[in-house]
C-alpha cells in the first residue's frame with residue numbers, strides 16, 4: 001500500500017501508469033494491409049480492428065492465439081425492491097449452468113474457439129441495497145477490483161468481459177445517473193424483461209439511491225463502491241489490469257460498460273484499449289457508448305449479458321485477423337494493382 005490513507009490510492013496510481021498505443025506496430029500493420037489483394041480500405045472497419053489489436057498488444061504481427069472470455073458474477077441487495085423479472089436464485093443456478101456447459105456463452109466460446117473463465121464474486125452474499133446504504137465499503141471494492149485483475153493473470157492476448165447478476169441493470173443505471181446526471185427514467189430499461197410497474201419501481205430505486213448517496217458521488221471510485229456491485233468492481237479491475245499488461249479488451253453490453261465508464265471518468269484515455277463488442281437492447285446503451293467515444297461492432301438486439309455480445313465480436317476479430325495474416329499480397333498472387341490516373 002502507498003502512504004495515502006485512501007483504499008483507492010493504489011488504483012489511482014495504476015491509472016497514471018497506463019501505457020499508450022504502439023505506433024510502430026500500427027505503421028507495420030498499415031504497410032502490410034496496403035500490400036494485400038484487395039482495394040485499399042475494402043475491408044472497412046476490419047482493417048482498423050487489426051491495427052487496434054497490434055497497437056495495444058505492441059505487436060507488428062497481432063495474435064489471437066489465446067482469446068479469453070471472462071464472466072464475473074455478483075448478487076445485489078437492491079433485487080429485494082422488485083427491480084428484476086427474475087429472482088436472485090438465478091445467479092447460483094446460472095453459475096452451475098456455466099460449469100455444465102449449458103449457457104449461451106458456452107456455445108459461443110465453443111463455436112469460436114475461445115477460452116472461458118467464470119469469477120464467482122460471492123454470489124451467495126448480496127451486496128448492500130444501494131437505496132439504503134453503500135453496496136460495498138471502499139476496502140471491499142478495492143479487494144474486488146484486485147480479484148478482477150486475475151482475469152489477465154493466466155495469459156491472454158485478447159480479453160472479452162461480461163457478467164451475470166440479477167438486478168445489475170439497475171446498478172448500471174444508478175452508476176450512469178451518478179456519473180452523467182439526468183433522470184433515472186432515461187437510464188433504466190427492461191433488463192431481463194420487466195413489465196411497466198417493474199420499470200417504475202426500477203426508476204424509483206435509482207432515484208432513491210441517488211438521494212441516499214447525495215454529496216458522495218463526485219469521485220468515480222466512490223460511485224463504484226457505493227452504487228456498484230462486486231462483478232462491476234471486478235470488471236473495472238480486469239479492464240485496468242489488461243491495459244497494464246497490453247491486453248486489448250472487448251466489452252459486452254450495458255452492464256459491462258458501466259465498469260468501463262467508471263475508469264473513463266477517472267481518465268478519458270482509460271478505455272483506449274477497449275472496443276464495444278455490441279450495442280445492447282437496453283435503450284440507454286447508445287448514449288453511454290457515445291459518451292465513451294465507442295462505436296459498437298454489432299447491433300443484434302441482444303440483452304443477455306454473460307459476455308455473449310463480446311464473444312460474438314471476438315469471432316469477428318478472428319476473421320479480421322485471419323484476413324490480415326493469411327491473405328496473399330498482390331506480388332505473391334500476381335494480381336494487378338490499382339490503375340494509375
Ligand SMILES: O=C(O)c1ccc[n+]([C@@H]2O[C@H](COP(=O)([O-])O)[C@@H](O)[C@H]2O)c1
Pocket residue numbers: 083084085086163164165166167168169170190191192193194252253254255256280281282302303304305306
Ligand atoms: O449488459 C446488458 O446489456 C444486459 C441487458 C439486459 C440483461 N442483462 C443480464 O440480465 C441480468 C440483469 O438484468 P436485470 O433485469 O436482472 O437487471 C444480468 O445477469 C445481465 O447479465 C444484461
Ligand SMILES: Cc1cc2nc[nH]c2cc1C
Pocket residue numbers: 086090094163164165192304305306
Ligand atoms: C436465465 C438467465 C440467464 C442469464 N445470463 C445472463 N443474465 C441472465 C439472466 C437470466 C434470467
